[in-house]
Amino acid sequence: MPGLLLGDVFPDFEAESTTGDIKLHEFLGDSWGILFSHPRDFTPVCTTELGRAARLSSEFSKRGVKLIALSVDCLEDHHGWTKDILAYNCEDSTSSLPFPIIADCKRELAVALGMLDPDEKDKDGMPLTARCVFIIGPDKRLKLSLLYPATTGRNFDEILRVVDSLQLTAGKRVATPADWKPGECVMVPPSMSEEEAASLFPTGVYTKELPSGKKYLRYTP
CATH class of the missing domain: 3.30.1020.10 (Antioxidant, Horf6; Chain A, domain2)
Incomplete structure (x- = not known):
């Protein structure tokens, strides 16, 4: 829902993804989680971001963090785009990404979670998804949110640093x-x-x- 505040229980939802149907809270289990959204498949900045997240996935795993991406395109596009992301990382295109990508072609989740960027639109005039980062604790509560416009790529080293701070100060x-x-x-x-x-x-x-x-x-x- 729009206006999600720090400390709120993050909404549970069920969605299609590149690794099958996902129920968010069930997917996260007792882990920390990061849900990060992307404007579109087959776009330059998003490709670099997903590539960087994939390269850092082992670092997030060491910290008990599960990654999950979201883009407002269909599963078929996600699977095709994955090959480009792997190629960007100079990896075998028959491999798989170390995290799922949610398909949100009706923008239902993007609207429900307040992810849309009203200033950036696609060729059909529909608002693109902003570059959101939601960090969710093992208690399923929102611990941090970042919101970047569609035109600015995120710094995933900073997101990793923030996780270190959140986990330290939680204990x-x-x-x-x-x-x-x-x-x-x-x-x-x-x-x-x-x-x-x-x-x-x-x-x-x-x-x-x-x-x-x-x-x-x-x-x-």
């Missing part, structure tokens, strides 16, 4: 600063007292001195 009472990467220091939330921080983070807490004198920039390994 530990920390936050990640700008441009954070795994292995770098994380931030202690302002709501945590110094005594609690000292007990939770025995490796130490570093506080950056600021002109305001407020001690809110606290880091820990």
Whole structure:
């Protein structure tokens, strides 16, 4: 439904895909999931994106994340397009993509999930699907959403980085600063007292001195 908010239970749905009929919640099981949409099959930016997602699929798998793509074309087109995507990756066209592509030729899911880009239209004047990214937790709740216009390709390295942050902060009472990467220091939330921080983070807490004198920039390994 339009207006899906962080923390909402992600709508369950059943759809045709390149690997057969899929029920989203059943497909995800206890895993994290990423649903990412594409404007059309056989288009240049989408081909590079699906190719990049395929190359990173083992990295997502290591993190217990299942990928699933969506495009507003039919299954026959999806299967034909898959060969082009594999060729773009310099892979054997008889192979298969490591994730399914949902067929949404009636745009029912794109409308229900608020995916349409009103400014970009196909040759028939129909709105194209925007480049949405929905990251869904094992509890089936929406953890992050990104919305790119049809003209801008996504950075899948950033999506992988975001997954690392989401999974870390889901299990530990920390936050990640700008441009954070795994292995770098994380931030202690302002709501945590110094005594609690000292007990939770025995490796130490570093506080950056600021002109305001407020001690809110606290880091820990």
